[in-house]
Amino acid sequence: MSTDTTDLPAFPLARQCPYQPAAGYQELQGEAPIRKVRLFDGKPTWLVTGYEQARALLADQRVSSDRGNPNFPNFAPAVAILRRARASAPSVLIGTDAPEHGRQRRMVIPSFAVRRIAALKPGIQRIVDARLDAMEEHGGPIDLVASYALPIPSMVICELLGVPYADHEFFEEKSRLRLDEERGPAAFMELREYLDNLIKAKQANPGDGLLDDLIAEQTKQGRLDREELVAFAIVLLIAGHDTTANVITLGTAALLENPEQLAALRADPELIPAAVEELLRYVSLVSALPRVAKEDIEIGGEVIRAGDSMMIGLASANYSADFVARPDDLDIHRASRHHVAFGYGIHQCLGQNLARAELEIAFRSLLSRFPELRLAKPVDQLEIRAGFIAGVVDLPVSF
Template identity: 45%
Template sequence: MEHTVSAMPTARRPGCPFDPPAELTEAREHGPISRLPFPDGHQGWLVTGYDLVRSVLADSRFSSRKELMRHHPIIDYGDIEVPPAPPGEFLLMDEPRHSRYRKPLVGKFTVRRMRLLTERVQQVTTEHLDAMEQAGPPADLVTAFAKPIPAVIICELLGVPYEDRSSFQEHIDKFLGGEASDEDLIAAYTATQQYLAELVAAKRADPTDDVLSDLLDSDLTDEELRGIALILLSAGFDTTANMLALGTFALLRNPAQLAALRADPALADRAVEELLRYLSVAKMFMRTALEDVELGGHTIKAGTAVILQYNVANRDPERFAAPHTLDLRRQDGGHLAFGHGIHQCLGQQLARVEMRVAFTALLARFPTLRLAVPAEEVALRPETADIYGVKSLPVTWDA
């Protein structure tokens, strides 16, 4: 029997900041795939089952091309034509264009290379914990800790000068935060593109020891390098920043799990994987069927939009035992927080290193860390944001 979700939910239940909107979980209970009407009248599909989400991500009959994403599950774009992704922005491309941009980067983000960065991540983390401690409680963990650590690391990897980091952070926040006006979005995107054009030109004139300079020897144009830099900067900053802040919030709201991690720092790797599964901050992605495809007992017609709900798939009881429970000792891994298939997150190993180091150091430095406000007063990002998380996280500790 075909199930229909009346509209894409845009709010989480009060008191449940870590759970997907209740309507999405209920949809999965009816089956792994549901009908979803879009605001512009398009009849799309919502995929919430783990196995089906994974299968779509690995199926080349479903496209990531930006120009095919004419419909939005929350916003009515009307008759606006969606242009193809700009050169270099490979997340919104299919093969072979996708591989042209991703392939030169794969060797830069291997497990080995990212583990070699551990010492630098530790240094950056220590510097920011020192500053927090010296300033004394309370603190906003987002601005003091969660944002600056991944921002410093990704800027260093790409060769972005340290003094430019704050303006870059501000622009990324605006076009990924889900609350900026159209005018502010355009202004932030335009300013970022202009900055990256200047950065690429500077690297051409004076290459340094960074990923962007390494790419100068390829046949990539300046415009393509700018697009690649935008993807790496935004993805390498915003997702990890929100995982650090929202992950700390989740640990503080689960004292038994927090105590287990404090008692056994060797649990950090498994804790990172469980927090990734449990929170799934990159909560949703879209694909478009290129031809008629049978999926979960339904025919997805060519041109139809399919919403892949990562955060619900990562709570699928057919894949994970007690899926709504945060369990840092969980054995059933294999979450989809980094996606799957050709678009699986390029920087996932870097994110793992940053989270493992940062969570461990934070809890060791501040053994009495706790929320400085009631949990219900913590300001959350809206569901319209590309990446879910908290706007701020006021914390305190015994000085």
């Protein structure tokens, strides 16, 4: 790719509204489904904004997720810093290609199958009910992030993995700080050390979580070494809490800002599963996924050359005219299930069944417990969290 990037639009664009992607992506998409943009480090990258093109590339074996590739795009300074700091750590799932990726994914996929997740639902409901009781006891206004949206997925992933929830403040903070330009590498190392110690303790004294299963089955058969085991723990713990938490938070804000949709949902709770899909599309938590081409790829009237990097826009695909009409409208009656909020292809979110179960229970229970739920701070005064996963610092609500 040409290195003079001064005329290219900068990427990423900042959100103006906490619960919707930056409007600028739709404008870029109107120009072309694939186009070049400029990263913070001045390097060019392809931005893929079309729905069909995004799915095609995410399912294309010529497209790599290998963070070790020198051309892999860094979409923020903190990401570049963290990537250098953890260069020697093994890649697990998100950063690996076939066939290695398939080997790793097969080890954990049974734990996330629909039937296994269905069995977790009563436990999730208990966690949710306890949070609602605590909120009611406290009274409003209260921060929905700290009191509800974050503890639910955090407790659920702890139970699933076999990580003590008592340590949640530590790992929630470190996982957030890992994307801080100055403190990121140290936070990541502390998280790694914490999980390394936890795994050592589990080896001496096994429990019954997913990490214990991995230790028992995979390491004994020599299919997984210690370093990889720690890397699995990091990926699952990080991917499993902040993401779902932010969809609960931003989805609640979006519903409260769309009273007619909220009223329709309250009137017919059977709509909850469809509403969750629409909220996943509408919020589009992960704006784009980084990739690099291993071979030349002709797509959307362009040729992506071997070695070119790309950012595959999930938010723009979810708002693209070839996927939905009136994308800016939240419409819980529409069929949104084929959104790409969980990605697509071999890396499509491993935890999506779990996330859906948590989201359905969290929204249904919150709305039924608090018929008068409302925002205690106007949306335009909410502090949008910096970073690639959308979020707000807090969401004060009354009820």
